[in-house]
Amino acid sequence: MNDSAVLLITCPDQKGLVAAVSGELYRFGANIIHADQHQDHDAGLFFMRVEWALGSESKQAFDIQAFSEAFAPIAKRYNMDSQLHVSAIRPRVAVFVSQHLHCFADLLHRHQMGELECDIALAISNHTDGEALAKFYGIPFHHVPLAAANKAEGEARQFGLLEAAGVELIVLARYMQILSPEFVRRYPSGVINVHHSFLPAFIGARPYHAAHKRGVKLIGATSHYVTEELDDGPIIEQDVARVSHRDQVEDLIAKGRDLERVVLSRAVKWHLDRRILRYGNKTVIFD
Amino acid sequence: MNDSAVLLITCPDQKGLVAAVSGELYRFGANIIHADQHQDHDAGLFFMRVEWALGSESKQAFDIQAFSEAFAPIAKRYNMDSQLHVSAIRPRVAVFVSQHLHCFADLLHRHQMGELECDIALAISNHTDGEALAKFYGIPFHHVPLAAANKAEGEARQFGLLEAAGVELIVLARYMQILSPEFVRRYPSGVINVHHSFLPAFIGARPYHAAHKRGVKLIGATSHYVTEELDDGPIIEQDVARVSHRDQVEDLIAKGRDLERVVLSRAVKWHLDRRILRYGNKTVIFD
Amino acid sequence: MNDSAVLLITCPDQKGLVAAVSGELYRFGANIIHADQHQDHDAGLFFMRVEWALGSESKQAFDIQAFSEAFAPIAKRYNMDSQLHVSAIRPRVAVFVSQHLHCFADLLHRHQMGELECDIALAISNHTDGEALAKFYGIPFHHVPLAAANKAEGEARQFGLLEAAGVELIVLARYMQILSPEFVRRYPSGVINVHHSFLPAFIGARPYHAAHKRGVKLIGATSHYVTEELDDGPIIEQDVARVSHRDQVEDLIAKGRDLERVVLSRAVKWHLDRRILRYGNKTVIFD
Amino acid sequence: MNDSAVLLITCPDQKGLVAAVSGELYRFGANIIHADQHQDHDAGLFFMRVEWALGSESKQAFDIQAFSEAFAPIAKRYNMDSQLHVSAIRPRVAVFVSQHLHCFADLLHRHQMGELECDIALAISNHTDGEALAKFYGIPFHHVPLAAANKAEGEARQFGLLEAAGVELIVLARYMQILSPEFVRRYPSGVINVHHSFLPAFIGARPYHAAHKRGVKLIGATSHYVTEELDDGPIIEQDVARVSHRDQVEDLIAKGRDLERVVLSRAVKWHLDRRILRYGNKTVIFD
Numbered sequence A, B, C, D: 001m002n003d004s005a006v007l008l009i010t011c012p013d014q015k016g017l018v019a020a021v022s023g024e025l026y027r028f029g030a031n032i033i034h035a036d037q038h039q040d041h042d043a044g045l046f047f048m049r050v051e052w053a054l055g056s057e058s059k060q061a062f063d064i065q066a067f068s069e070a071f072a073p074i075a076k077r078y079n080m081d082s083q084l085h086v087s088a089i090r091p092r093v094a095v096f097v098s099q100h101l102h103c104f105a106d107l108l109h110r111h112q113m114g115e116l117e118c119d120i121a122l123a124i125s126n127h128t129d130g131e132a133l134a135k136f137y138g139i140p141f142h143h144v145p146l147a148a149a150n151k152a153e154g155e156a157r158q159f160g161l162l163e164a165a166g167v168e169l170i171v172l173a174r175y176m177q178i179l180s181p182e183f184v185r186r187y188p189s190g191v192i193n194v195h196h197s198f199l200p201a202f203i204g205a206r207p208y209h210a211a212h213k214r215g216v217k218l219i220g221a222t223s224h225y226v227t228e229e230l231d232d233g234p235i236i237e238q239d240v241a242r243v244s245h246r247d248q249v250e251d252l253i254a255k256g257r258d259l260e261r262v263v264l265s266r267a268v269k270w271h272l273d274r275r276i277l278r279y280g281n282k283t284v285i286f287d
Helices: A016-026 A065-079 A101-113 A131-136 A150-165 A181-186 A207-214 A249-272 B017-027 B064-075 B104-112 B131-136 B148-164 B180-186 B207-214 B249-272 C017-027 C062-079 C102-110 C131-136 C147-165 C181-186 C207-214 C249-272 D018-026 D063-077 D102-113 D131-136 D148-164 D181-186 D207-214 D250-273
Strands: A004-012 A030-040 A046-053 A081-086 A092-097 A119-125 A142-145 A169-172 A191-195 A218-225 A235-242 A276-279 A282-285 B004-012 B030-041 B045-053 B080-088 B092-097 B120-127 B141-143 B171-172 B191-195 B216-223 B235-242 B276-279 B283-287 C004-012 C031-040 C045-053 C079-086 C092-097 C119-125 C141-143 C169-172 C191-195 C218-225 C235-242 C277-281 C281-285 D004-010 D033-041 D046-053 D081-086 D092-097 D118-123 D139-144 D169-172 D192-194 D218-225 D235-242 D275-281 D282-285
Touching: A004 A016, A004 A065, A004 A276, A016 A030, A016 A046, A016 A065, A016 C017, A030 C031, A065 A081, A065 D250, A092 A101, A092 A150, A101 A119, A101 A131, A101 A249, A101 D102, A119 A150, A131 A142, A131 D131, A150 A181, A169 A249, A181 D181, A191 A249, A207 A249, A218 B235, A235 A249, A235 A282, A235 B216, A249 A276, A249 B045, A282 D046, B004 B017, B004 B064, B004 B276, B017 B030, B017 B045, B017 B064, B017 D018, B030 D033, B045 B276, B064 B080, B064 C277, B092 B104, B104 B120, B104 B131, B104 B249, B104 C102, B120 B148, B131 B141, B131 C131, B141 D033, B148 B180, B171 B249, B191 B249, B216 B249, B235 B249, B235 B283, B249 B276, B283 D192, C004 C017, C004 C062, C017 C031, C017 C062, C045 C277, C062 C079, C092 C102, C102 C119, C102 C131, C102 C249, C102 D169, C119 C147, C131 C141, C147 C181, C169 C249, C191 C249, C207 C249, C218 C249, C235 C249, C235 C281, C235 D218, C249 C277, D004 D018, D004 D063, D004 D275, D018 D046, D018 D063, D046 D275, D063 D081, D063 D181, D092 D102, D102 D118, D102 D250, D118 D148, D131 D139, D148 D181, D169 D250, D192 D250, D218 D250, D235 D250, D235 D282, D250 D275
Parallel strands: A092 A119, A092 A169, A119 A142, A169 A191, B092 B120, B092 B171, B120 B141, B171 B191, C092 C119, C092 C169, C119 C141, C169 C191, D092 D118, D092 D169, D118 D139, D169 D192
Antiparallel strands: A004 A046, A004 A081, A030 A046, A191 A218, A218 A235, A276 A282, B004 B045, B004 B080, B030 B045, B191 B216, B216 B235, B276 B283, C004 C045, C004 C079, C031 C045, C191 C218, C218 C235, C277 C281, D004 D046, D004 D081, D033 D046, D192 D218, D218 D235, D275 D282
């Protein structure tokens, strides 16, 4: 992956937005790699993602600092909510896990293979099951027990670890604890969860048991951003698998594991590639 | 399709069931084409479907009458709920439709092409939109208006038409009226509906609007048997289609039409091929 | 659907393209509805699709004529291959069909429901099987027999019909004749075919028999533009269905019909919505 | 998983087969858990899989030895090719891997989680990349270099390792070497491979490059038994993923890795669960 920058924009829809952004990038000599826009006409919102080469090794390096300063008044004029990311600054990520390790193992393996553009700074768990895996992949592992009585205390310890590690994104890889509202508020767009169900069906615990009882012919899994309202955050990705009368609850759970791995890893990758824009309880995913 | 018979069995699970059924078929010289069994261990139930050639044109024609009589005591001994169908007796079907004609057109075309082993005896609608299509395919069309005030009267007229036509299966091809409990009781295993949603998510009216509002990444459709409890009947088939932030409600509706056609036509075909066994609010589908 | 215009651009990739196009549109006060770009870095090509409202009923109607003239020098400067379409001018389409009518019936029904933004000017067939369907949907039907000996003569008659009807797009809806090279050259980007197979597997006739013989677990269908090289034109859409050892050749054919309908109708819709850009033997599909 | 036995039968189709098998099982008091049959009418073959509880801990333990002896004359009479497996004897498996470790890591993790009913006796590789993973999961790892010049010698060493370990099934988890005909003959139904393509399209090396060049809209992967004819063995499982013009070759490769993991692990699981019957270059998969 060569050096590149990504600009993400959300703002009220109005004429001239693309012209303003692309004109400024052209003035700075940007070599655009990808660009995508979207309008939500009902919400009156405009979304844009543009990615360009920085060429930091070459003579014609793009002056990202100067561009950032020049772009500020444009962002202000159009009332833009904008983010500017450069690939050289790799996001620092924490993975939370409990006892089901399939998503955890999958993320660590993908990270090792170079599929995920981030540094996994640490793993945090209320159990010790994941410790050996973390150690194998060279990820610092922290056991933070969380009994009902000491939840606030445990979260305080988590906050300390996350801040010390400079973590921007938290991935709940089948972490079986509900985050406190305070936790969610601290990381307003930075917690991704996998729900082992096709939301909004089978909200809550033991969804595969509920699906089996209902006799569905498809089961699903959903990855989403975490909000204070449980299981109601913006959906990032969903996928399904076919089941039949032959599948018992344990078969549904096994098929579900494959779905959970896939929808969670896609969500994490898209977030890291700066492809996701959140608004309300929805997402725009620029592919 | 050659002449064949299908025996469907549901009974308490116990040893010797397959031996008893297959032994009796062997004694009568049956040439088995397909056989399939299933046990629901939690419910303690056994399900079986066996299909064999009748060879009614040949000298060694299978004596279905004699077999039926010989099988009765076996069915009684094992407390079986059994059905015996022969392909020569084609089920008579009624299709109910309102103003959305895509499922209706699809079923009539498939029927004309020979995909559905039945006679479509009549079409009934609370509107006249479907009349031209029915006429084109040579299906008698009956317009039975159903205002809130005359619902019982309208249903009485429907019962008359259905009985006169000897109808066994009723297909609700986007029929936008709720059947009365009396109607459902009259056809205890003979009404198939398509719900334009991935049940149990988005139960009720305007599911595509609800799905769009929730920002889901997949939409679905479900075909099911109709029970007195709305949208809670045994699910026969489900399918999904991928959607993105670019899809407006009307796009979801258009993609949904394709799903509805597919899940409804599969359900009707499987029912006609005697592949479905209902129990509780579930189905066994022998493929 | 409101009045709108679509501009499609293919050109050598270079800096400033988006700025130039969006700047000009802004100068004319365009209210952009959708915009999408793509770069093929290997081929060094840039692709763009932009759609904006014309508001022809309002006071601020977009002056499409003036824009077209103002854009010509920009197109020239950047060596663009560009097309400008307005929704008020509906494409005129011819559907070719032989004896398998499922795709034909599907397209006519979708057209009647308003899913396809075009006028189906006529249907042409080397058989008469489709005549009743065409008549029912009010589409002029022409029977043009094509024996091996009179192929050139038959095509000459087809050309006459197509030109008289002002046809821009030809849809081969399971038309079982191979077009002559001359035919293909006359409609260089205007013939869409459905191949009843997952190209490039099972090229040629009787692909479902070949798939059954090979014991595949998935079958597919492909829609593509027709080029002089048979079955090698740019792929527009593909889809698959799962099959098992239980599926006989006739089951594969039936499942294949459902796939063919879906992939052909999507291709036609995307072409009519001006979402497809061809280059080499590939397509860019802006969704 | 409780103690159980599986009987797999392939034989010429004839009357009375199910009655003979189920009658004998009944005579021995078998408590049948699953049973499934299939006829290939073209090939004139009958296939059956029946699974029953052994209850070896209880007083009414099924006498598998006596049944095996009693069944022999039945198998002979009907000219059956039959296999009798008991769950207590876990198959011993060897995994072959080269440098791409995603399938290897996936299988080892699934095995550790108890998804695969086998003992992974050893891993063999022509590289050392997989050694750390094997060690982490406690699997003996053998590095057997295979240069063109010493292929026979290397295979001889492999045979020694496989025989010493009592291996029944060999899984090629992206093993980038072609097995010699002698190797294939030694393990006539015991080598499963994953082909990183949707067979029979893109046979051979670098299929994702070929798929990208062709502009396909779906890519696939295939798991199959290995035969002497390369890439032409009986297909066990296939799956596909959607791709677009935005996907570069490296994106196809990444999506392909996810497909490869899924189709290979399903094939291995089904083989271990004794759900697969091979015949000719096809498979029957009892689900």
